[in-house]
Amino acid sequence: MDQDLQPGQLLARGVSRHLRSHGFVSIEEFVPARGLRVDVMALGPKGELWVVECKSSRADFQTDSKWQGYLEWCDRYFWAVDIAFPTDLLPEGTGLIMADAYDAEIIRMGPEDKLATARRKKLIQKFAMDAARRLHRFRDPRLPALPDDA
Amino acid sequence: MDQDLQPGQLLARGVSRHLRSHGFVSIEEFVPARGLRVDVMALGPKGELWVVECKSSRADFQTDSKWQGYLEWCDRYFWAVDIAFPTDLLPEGTGLIMADAYDAEIIRMGPEDKLATARRKKLIQKFAMDAARRLHRFRDPRLPALPDDA
Numbered sequence: 439m440d441q442d443l444q445p446g447q448l449l450a451r452g453v454s455r456h457l458r459s460h461g462f463v464s465i466e467e468f469v470p471a472r473g474l475r476v477d478v479m480a481l482g483p484k485g486e487l488w489v490v491e492c493k494s495s496r497a498d499f500q501t502d503s504k505w506q507g508y509l510e511w512c513d514r515y516f517w518a519v520d521i522a523f524p525t526d527l528l529p530e531g532t533g534l535i536m537a538d539a540y541d542a543e544i545i546r547m548g549p550e551d552k553l554a555t556a557r558r559k560k561l562i563q564k565f566a567m568d569a570a571r572r573l574h575r576f577r578d579p580r581l582p583a584l585p586d587d588a
Numbered sequence: 589m590d591q592d593l594q595p596g597q598l599l600a601r602g603v604s605r606h607l608r609s610h611g612f613v614s615i616e617e618f619v620p621a622r623g624l625r626v627d628v629m630a631l632g633p634k635g636e637l638w639v640v641e642c643k644s645s646r647a648d649f650q651t652d653s654k655w656q657g658y659l660e661w662c663d664r665y666f667w668a669v670d671i672a673f674p675t676d677l678l679p680e681g682t683g684l685i686m687a688d689a690y691d692a693e694i695i696r697m698g699p700e701d702k703l704a705t706a707r708r709k710k711l712i713q714k715f716a717m718d719a720a721r722r723l724h725r726f727r728d729p730r731l732p733a734l735p736d737d738a
Contacts (some may be wrong), residue, residue, distance in 0.1 A: 458734055463720035466727070468734055481720065485713055559709070563635055566716035568606055569723050570613035570631065576726040579615070584608055 445494030448539035450478050452519045453490050453505060455533075456542035462488065465569050470511035470561060474504065478518070481565055482529070488548070490535060492518045499527060511561065514548035595644035598689035600628050603640050605691035606685070612638065613720050620661035621709060625653065626670070628705045631715055636709060637661070638698070640685060642668045648678060661711065664698035 443451065447466070459481045468479035478490040493499040500515075509515050516533030519525060525534060533548025541556035545571045553561070575581055597616070604614045611633045616630035628640040639662035643649040649667075657664050665685030669675060675684060683698025702707065703711070725731055 463717045465720050562716055566712055567613050569719035570615050573719050588650040
């Protein structure tokens, strides 16, 4: 399995494992709005929503022109990087998670900027539907495709 | 895979497949509250919550003493049965779905009895967390157990 995953996906795996210890569940490659796709969207027990972008290298970070667009779709925003990453590059006012493929640690919390109630409700609804739809494909491997299944 | 599933689970599979065509996602064996476990909890695009209890036989239905307790945890309640089931047994004021292992059809809508806002919010949050937690075990098969993983 490991060999099928890209470096960023391995970081995401470690992040998702670790976030469980904070009581969060997560899904990968979540689309909060058209044209945006976050690496990890995590949902906490009180409905908290955290976005974690996983960067495997300096180049991976420097070619990301979209991250500021993610801030308005979460309560807290984090970068996840490995131990070799030059963390001085990362902008102020963002959270930092050190990760590898197996686990992770929150080094610096992202500052809280709470979602409006209506947006949180909409995001949790979408999170629920996406997670259940993906789970369905696993639990029923012969699930017929729907016309709108991309 | 089919041979691992009980008759009720095969009905649930057909129900879950069919509900997609109504825009609903679903998870099985959802626990809305301590001591209750519903066969299928379905979530619609507007946050609608439907409970579907799958009954594979007269005996299966007659030994169910809990179903009335499910009514307060959904907007609509349905039975799912196969073509051989004596549907005259089923109580008035409930929905009816004819199902087999492959698909299903809504014969009679369950009457709508809308959840209160706070309960709906809590249920969708739990649905999201349960679905993501189960999905996580599939996408990361070597996910270490947590102390509270039952």
